[in-house]
Amino acid sequence: MKLYNNIKTYIKYSLLVVIITMVSCSDNLDSKSFGEPVLEDFYTNPVQAEQALIATYSSLRELYGTNFWAVMGTDMVFGEIGTDDFIKGGRTAENNAPLFERDKWAISTTNPIMAELWKVSYKGILYANLVIENVPNITFDDTERKKEILAEAHFLRAFYYLNLVKSFGGVPIIDRPLGIGEYNVPRATKEASYTFIEDDLKIAIADLPSRLSQGSDYTGRADKGAALGMMMRVSLYQNKMSQVETYGNQLFALGFELTPDYSTIFEPEGEWNSGSLFEISFLSDATASGSGIPQRVSPNSNKGGGFVQARDGLRNEYEANDPRLDATLYFSDATYGTDWYVRKYAWAPYTKYEIPTTSRSKNSSNNVRIIRLADAYLMYAEAIYSTNPAEAIKYVNKVRTRARGTALPTVVPDLLGTLSGQPLLDAIYHERRVELAGEGFRFHDLVRTGRAEALLSPYGFVEGKHEVMPIPLDQVTLSEGVLEQNNY
Template sequence: MKTYINTIRTLKYFFCISILASALVSCEDDLETTAYGQPVVEDFYETPEQAEQALVAAYSAMGELAGSDFWGTMGTDIIFGEIGTDDFIKGGRTAENNAPLFQKDKWAVTTTNSVLEPLWNVNYKGILFTNLVLENVPNIVFEDENRQKEILAEAHFLRAFYYFDLVNSFGGVPIIDRPLAIDEYNVPRSTKVECYTFIEDDLKAAIADLPSRLNRDASYIGRADKGAALGMMMRVSLYQNKMGQVETYGNQLFALGHTLTPDYSTIFQPEGEWNSGSLFEINFTTDASILGTGIPRRVNPISNKAGGFVNARDGLRNEYEANDPRFDATLYFASQDYGTEWFVRKYAWAPYSNYQFPDIGGVNNSANNVRCIRLADAYLMYAEAIYDTNPSMAVEYVNKVRTRARGTEPLTVVPNLPTTLSGQALLDAIYHERRVELAGEGLRFHDLVRTGRAEDILSQYGFDINTHTVVPLPANQITLSEGVLTQNPNY
């Protein structure tokens, strides 16, 4: 399932050379002008095979953010996004250990924080690669025209994915919908609403032409499919409080036939990769090409050759109901000199997980896939969208999640919600379920912001509603733009 990502490095090299060649055009008067070859980009987009390779390159920024880029990995929602919430503190060796994460823990992120630049740059690298696909692949002759449509649909999904990460981090950002000429690079910010509209349009294009992996053989696993696009559209709609859209796209998603995998404890184990309830994952593998993820290197205990970051607060631990099997599947205790000493099992390695410590390529090369969208999340988004218009059905979808959580335990463990539950009590039950079902997956902060609860819950930790709903744009980007990019308020 992971073999297709092994071409990423070759394609990344190709595009870097292409970009460099473009940058040198303005210096041609000072260079020897004899041509020894043909332009690389123009020669490349000629065959369906090259289109597939270019698409693989468009996936590469995902792996870079959560894998090979040191500070990019620190900046993921799974790490940077969770720290400072009511669920997790920084952890680590000491209170001051790792200044960028310390800033987030204290809600004092500066414009020069080391996670900001890769978060910005790598997402825009992914957008560049998707724009190259979208501009060039329509000109390639395919015998299989459906595959051409699928490639373009995957690229639309990927561009939406990268922009969604940017807009949730920085607010409104520059919208770049095609490869730019050198004199076009300095693009001003669009509004948050404009960015969301652009993301939705990309996802609509993806939904229209993507197949469901449930109708394909195993070779299709690892790609974005219709289920991934519908799940992402549900999340994009939820974050805008477009509950009617959440319901509409949820109905389309559920009609595909995905089911919850029966045992919650297997979801974040090797055997749980791309399980029946997995809608989208970022693939990683431990190999000599260093195509693994660095997340376990950050969140495992120091005693397990890691950084010891992202420690659970008592509030999260106490949120779980008695004997909820998800507690042990999500959190574990390991002795450490600083922090709460409660760690996230979802991205652990042995002996706290069936994922083994990397035996090649160093500690930043783990095989753990990153689970981005799960069916249980979609069920809870759907329940939240309809809780006030169809409370009995909302209860039904919450109970699907609770029944799976209970597994083979007695009915008194994580008991079903009463079918008569409604109103604020039902909404609170949905909020609870999201917190314990999705803990450690990088969604808590965004859930608090979009539901208007962030100020009440997070102000005790230093959160300011007028500043901290987004992070600052990287100072370097503001400087390079010569005033075209404006900084977020209060930074």
């Protein structure tokens, strides 16, 4: 059962809570008061705790579904554009000026994509903080569920903060609902921001169950596997390789397995498959509970925006007959661009996901895959390649074996057991590029490994500047200089 079935049940309640209890996050740094929060009639019983948690998840729906510019800011769209894998695409070179800025690495401080990413992420953080502050005061008969609710809120707060840190570097750390006069919070360092994220994830890891031990009604929620996978990613982005190894061992002990057929992962039957650690669940119906990404990346000829088109370099990276090429990209002739689109978030006829029939064409039922076991295997292999090359090769070969499926062993052959050093690391980099193409990791992989300047400078990337995006100008203005701008 998808989590957003639950959201439809609770949405009228959670939205009411949002309206009566919260100062708008878009005015997070504004000194004006719009009324005192009214909390005494809420957070009094377990049902309301669940409703408040659903409201915390709802910002995921906005980031990946209903908020036009926030969806443009996801790693699957904004994050892929301007790399050596993808161009902007669209109807023309200039179509969609905010994305065009990313394509040419000329990002302005007034880019609406960055503004919405900031606002919606902090909205999710506010919702999480309300749960974390108020749910401990509620009496539960089921004390385990109480711990789980708080752990899910900590996971979601970590998720929203990671979104911000990846994009902007160090950001204001807000660990509780703020009172009037407290809104103007300065930026923390990137290191402190990551520490805060890690602390949240440690709570989530300790108190969340694995969905493998739960009933089907748990599907859609963050679980221990999601928290461990996220912690591996957070550790990798900080080059904490021993930490990647530690949390990888904990994750692999849970019993997740790669689903056998790569081509099914991004089809309806692949939702929450055996190798899925965390997804954002969506529905296509009149409630507009769907994802907006498929509409952005589908061709103009198929009711899409035509954005995120693959460069030749990505297509040429695949080995001969690698089935993942066809499972990742498809050709559709257009008047502008490379004509190669991302199949992983496509509609029919390129996948089994139907084009939405509601009036909202971006209301797609495609789940957004956030953390996959194959990604965790490759993070783990990268963490140990210099200390235990044989074990690293084993985990890369798990990914390659699944990639070739029923084909002959000469198709995507196993890495040689004698591989080590830089050749092994290069093989891991290659595997991440082809296994995870179109999922929003390439830019961050290049930045964290120090390869961004060499590979992206031909497209306009400037080292020391473009690793992070500009803080939205409206937030800097509201802070009256408390928020320091990045190098823009």
